[in-house]
Amino acid sequence: MTNLLKELKEKLVKTLKLGDVIPEEIGDDEPLFGEGLGLDSIDVLELVVMLERDYGVKIDSKELGQRVFVSVRSMADFVERSRAGKTA
Numbered sequence: 001m002t003n004l005l006k007e008l009k010e011k012l013v014k015t016l017k018l019g020d021v022i023p024e025e026i027g028d029d030e031p032l033f034g035e036g037l038g039l040d041s042i043d044v045l046e047l048v049v050m051l052e053r054d055y056g057v058k059i060d061s062k063e064l065g066q067r068v069f070v071s072v073r074s075m076a077d078f079v080e081r082s083r084a085g086k087t088a
Contacts, residue, residue, distance in 0.1 A: 001076055001080065004076045004079060004080065005028055005072055005073065005076050006023070008072050008075050008076055008079075009023035009024070009026045009072055010023045011050055011054065012026070012037075012047070012072065013026075015046055015047065015050045016039070016043050016046060016047075018037070021037070026072060027071075027072075028071065028072055028073045029071045029072075029073050030071055030072070031070065031071060032069050032070065032071060032072070033069070036071075039069075044065060044069055047069060047075075048065065051068075051075070051078075051079065055079045055082070055083075056082075057078065057079055057082040057083075
């Protein structure tokens with residue numbers, strides 16, 4: 001999981017072009033929205049595309065997206081559960 005967390009942080013910074021954010025400074029459980037990284041709905045769309053393209057996972061509802069995009073750890077948990085064939 002540690003490698004996946006690191007990889008997701010790097011992809012998050014690259015995908016969203018967060019030039020002033022260093023991946024290592026993003027906390028595993030730091031909120032992605034609000035007072036955390038301050039992402040918005042456009043960022044979510046880009047992350048959905050990245051996860052589908054890079055990990056072959058599908059986020060097909062707003063409710064699922066709200067659970068997946070809480071933090072980097074929740075994203076990693078979703079990817080791992082999806083790879084294992086379990087539902088989110």
